[in-house]
Amino acid sequence: MRKTIVAIICGGRSSEHEISCLSAGGVLAGLDTERFEAILIGITKAGNWVQLPSNYPLSIINGVLPIVDESLTPIIADVHGFSVDGKPMKFDVVFPTLHGPYGEDGTIQGFFETAGISYVGSGVMASAAAMDKSFSKTVFAAAGMNVASGVVVTSSNWKSKSADLVYPVFVKPARGGSSRGTHKVKSESELEDALKDAFTFDRKVMIEVAVVGREIECAVLEKDGEVMASIVGEIVIDSKYEFYDFEAKYLDDATTVNVPANIPAAASEEIRAKAVQAFKALGCSGLARVDFFYSEKGVVVINEINTMPGFTATSMYPKLMAASGVDYTTLITALIVTALTRSNGVLGN
């Protein structure tokens, strides 16, 4: 039997370019080589598509993160697929290990749909709605889930909309990621500066009540036509950080992960059920990591959903799945099989 050819696409224009390369390296190493064969496609920071040799470095080497080199052989990506030097590249399915804008927000998914390319993960609508927290929150609230209350503001209306806030609040770009532009604001006097910074990332910014509690994550996987939730894990942030900011996420090893999270069984079951509910409410496909707060008072609050979460073998999503009995290679196979059997990508499930 011919092996299924998987085009792993990584890099991209978002601030998570390097993390995306690491995720791709993980998938490449974890692929079941009895069934699959991989080709590697890179998107440079400038947005150019290039061919990556199969031995392209996609791991941290001497403390340096991988990036997609601008000088590699260009790929033409159009509605007929991908080609190099006028020759079409053969593949069956795309695994876009792309995080953040232009990778996880429905734009590249729209291109795949237009070109008739099968791909791993959520379709256009679910990807876009998940990327914009102001939309996904509305969907979660409509499905009966607790969300942090707040307002969505722009640079022209924030003064009037923030008149009645009770501090502390969180200020964050609606379509942000990696905690960039996110601030914990303790009093009105700090609000303007926080907003100014958030507006450099997005013209739409959320101001939310600060939830006091623990951060719990759940991995959701569509496997053999069923949507399953992993056991839940907790992100434990060193007390020197006010919240799970960029440094705590990437620059410091002060953040630890507890799998399973040490919370009451009833809370963990509630989170698992809500993770699946959120996945379905948004019309997600394949995979998503759903992030929650478990408040001091024991209330489960949904925070956000990530449709292409960090995907190295040691990232939270694969870790949660492994702890739930789905090892990394089985997980990758399930995602590829789901992608190949799906036909209604644009509209979601």
Ligand SMILES: Nc1ncnc2c1ncn2[C@@H]1O[C@H](COP(=O)(O)OP(=O)(O)O)[C@@H](O)[C@H]1O
């Ligand atoms: N309403 C909130 N209450 C408490 N903490 C928050 C709130 N919103 C965001 N945070 C903190 O900021 C971090 C990043 O915010 P999040 O909404 O998850 O955006 P990102 O997409 O950047 O991960 C969260 O992990 C959490 O530590």
Ligand SMILES: [Mg+2]
């Ligand atoms: Mg987050």
